[in-house]
Amino acid sequence: MRALYNDGRVEECEDELKVLRHTAAHVLAQAVKRLFPETKLAIGPAIEDGFYYDFDREGGFSEEDLAAIEAEMKRIVKENLKVETYALTREEALEYLEGEGETYKAELVRDLPEDVAITFYRQGDFTDLCAGPHALYTKAVKAFKLTSLAGAYWRGSEDNKMLTRIYGTAFPSKEALDAHLAMLEEARKRDHRRLGRDLGLFALMDEGPGFPFFLPKGTVLKNNLLSYCRGILEREGYLEICTPIMLTQDLWLQSGHWDHYKDNMYTAEVDGQVFCVKPMNCPGGILVYKNEPHSYRELPIRIGEFGLVHRHERSGTLHGLMRVRCFTQDDAHIFMTRDQVTDEIKSLVRLIDEVYSKFGFKYKVELSTRPEDSMGSDQDWEDATEALRQALAAIGLDYAVNEGDGAFYGPKIDFHLEDSIGRTWQCGTIQLDFQMPQRFDISYIGADNGRHTPIMLHRVIFGSVERFIGILIEHYAGKFPTWLSPVQVKVLSVSEKSREYAGQVLGKLKAAGIRCEIDNRDEKIGYKIREAQLDKVPYMLVLGEKESESGDLVAVRSRDRGDMGTRTCDGFIAGLLGEISGRESA
Template sequence: MYNKLKAEHDSILAEKAEKDSKPIKVTLPDGKQVDAESWKTTPYQIACGISQGLADNTVVAKVNKVVWDLDRPLEEDCTLELLKFEDEEAQAVYWHSSAHIMGEAMERVYGGCLCYGPPIENGFYYDMYLEEGGVSSNDFSSLEALCKKIIKEKQAFERLEIKKETLLEMFKYNKFKCRILNEKVNTPTTTVYRCGPLIDLCRGPHVRHTGKIKTLKIHKNSSTYWEGKADMETLQRIYGISFPDPKMLKEWEKFQEEAKNRDHRKIGRDQELYFFHELSPGSCFFLPKGAYIYNTLIDFIRSEYRKRGFQEVVTPNIYNSRLWVTSGHWQHYSDNMFSFEVEKELFALKPMNCPGHCLMFDHRPRSWRELPLRIADFGVLHRNELSGALTGLTRVRRFQQDDAHIFCAMEQIEDEIKGCLDFLRTVYSIFGFSFKLNLSTRPEKFLGDIEVWNQAEKQLENSLNEFGEKWELNPGDGAFYGPKIDIQIKDAIGRYHQCATIQLDFQLPIRFNLTFVSPDGDDKKRPVIIHRAILGSVERMIAILTENYGGKWPFWLSPRQVMVVPVGPTCDEYAQKVKYSSNSTMLNSWWTSIWIQAVH
């Protein structure tokens, strides 16, 4: 079937090249224009016209800001970028193509049904359904050997656009691909890619051929559920990584070894900081030393709150589901909430604080004189994460955040954002983190008045410019309810983590009908909410700090800062006096609290 469809596709393309081809202009990043022909000229040919070295090192093209196969003909006047592996989008394509190579090897070795095989932050994986048996790490060497053979064959990646009903017939042997077609594909046609014997549903694009993958390593396997749903089929997942240079793989392996030595789960056990138990999955037990770190972080943030005009509040853990219906979370997030019935009414543990803070704002009339109102909350949150997704302190079910919501007038946004940015710089500089900032603006599908969006985005931009740190624009990546500033911190071994949040929200005040009285007496004035966190999840921040410091805690965070060592029994009494004196003296200073252990 595929060969017939491919012949038809090639015939149509040849006809277009003969009848519809016309001269086009291709604009390069430096502004230079290249003459080309529609339906004939490919990005690869243009790259070769510049230099063969550039063509060889280009992973994928970007045509009119959309990633594009190097051998796919251009169709009209366009802009063209040639992306190398160093570009994040090129890495995603490179690893996606590598996943197809591994998928081909998996089909040949196991004979199961392939499911999803996407690129991820560092590499790629492929899921496969097996009727019997499973995957073992003992299989990795044979799988890698087969991948190397596939790479050596330089199998071309071929793209075909095919009707949905034809694809359902083509993939009738694989119920998972049919599910994807029936549930995810809402267009009359979609694309498949072929390399060697593997034909897979895929949007692409891909590298030109499998030989572009210079080194590939399979390094991990696990089991998962179809689309992460515990009541669906169990799948086998295999992870891999690949690079265009073997030296890069060696560097990656060294990095993995360093990360393994810094793993917060190992350090947490070794230093008796925290542990998990099967009787409460996803909820951490913090031992005395770990609790010291936990409470010290919270006390640190509290001390900053006092300086910055935040008022700490305590709110309920359990709410009637009507609250979540009003906020919109019930419609979109209820699967991730722990819910239960009480006296024939449905309740849920809170997964976030913002709806409760809206009730707090709304419990009495508000005046413009009270704004900005900065409410902070360390309340316990619960989210019903799948057991297979739980990963130490980085993915948990029970956690706390340094969660705050600023209720302000539209004209106050700029000053409040400046305050938030200064807050995060203060905290991250104490931790020793550098960070990068992105301004994510109005998405295509947004709610609210466009003028309100424009005004808010301008204030965010002004705040970032005055802040003085480098930032980048991420157009169209804001939430549907407001623009945001994304912050990523960089740890000691170069990994980036998303922790802080600065998010504008125009919709929650509307959902809860929040109002305040303006200076001119208008009692229907709508506030803006700024969702703001610096640590984010305290649990996750402790994991990041544990790995960042490699367990070598800075003095102010260290759970064992001083040890009193009596040299003999005659010194015991004096040692105890020193211990109690030190604890009493340092009791009220979060930055110098001391853990003292007397030993004999």
């Protein structure tokens, strides 16, 4: 697609979708200004899968307004207005914008660097401060849809006024738009909240907003993940501990959590003493380390804990299992010497890659640096951040830098996974911490027989087991690989004549340690299969008179591959046990 650049050039643009959507944002703003002239414009960029525009209008907009705006946009597209661009000096731009009452735009102009051209784009009766590029005519925006209304703070700061944001999406063709909307509809079916309920995995109740209940089947899933994880701890030389959920406030004062994290902490007063429910496991882990003296010969000491942490998250931020108020971390704290840091981080990055690859996840890596609200010396922070950087460089991993997003005690490497509609969620994290060891005055005896302070590393692989399960549900659309499936095999009797044989087969499966259920109801086999299929059970054994007469045959139906024919029961069990113990992906 050809686009108009703000220096007047007209040429083929690199990112057609982006240009198209940015122009759609202008059409949106134009429609809003036509219908509601008193509205002030803020910003309106193209985003991942659409565009938005932020407006300031007394009372905002309603859903009905949205429909009217969309109709006006269609009119503007039909008018096929020519898009023009021109530059103004800073003074001219300010004078114009102030004259129009566009105070937000004026603020943007004031903040523009000296050397940047201040350009405007005009289409018919609408003009907007903009760096472009844009489509040449409004007709380019033929396939679009306004999708939602939301509040958004001016310049993304909670201290500023909340504006009204209108989201939309646009595509080069109606077909592409429809395909996108259909994809969203498909994604909705994979939503872990829906599948979690339909498959009986977990529930959220009014009695515990943000505190998920794991139902029997979800608990099987969770326990299997944990035992997979325990296998890794063993292989990698970890020790496992359990520390209390509640500890005295003094501990949290000492760790610095009270100063930096108290808004998120639950507290209780008992016998005149304040206790805090742990929002993190690290202080507990440190106390365990401190419980006995350590030699440099023991380092690195790796201590793992599946710790249930509680954090008071603001009500509007909760989201199914992805964002909750209590969750299990597959946490570990590694105590080591300075020269062990790089190797340890490198092996952790590889370990996380191993685990994520096992599930077939793609992930993004971020390096998060010192936040404003943090503790420790600049030198410590610089050293720690540099150590993380070096480890990432040594492995040659691509990563983005997320300035100011570190933990309050240290910088971190974050691993982000995607949900079914492309939102990313932080799961794994490796955090380097020079602060806690000092605050708790922990030590080891070095080769020089002197007392030294170890360096501490916090790490999680799943992150929040709950969040990881949420991602897992969406990733597999509920069709878990056999080793994770709450029910691995469902035994289906064709009629009452094969009931007894079905019972025998079930017994064999149970004896082999396979998670199985039986459906012996007076229903037709098609109906039973349909139910098992909807429950996403990986294997169904269809047992009728033929099998029951043979005495040792089962007809196997796979959830994913359909009818697999007949084989011996023992043969089926042997194959299945192999699949399960290898934790094979579906």
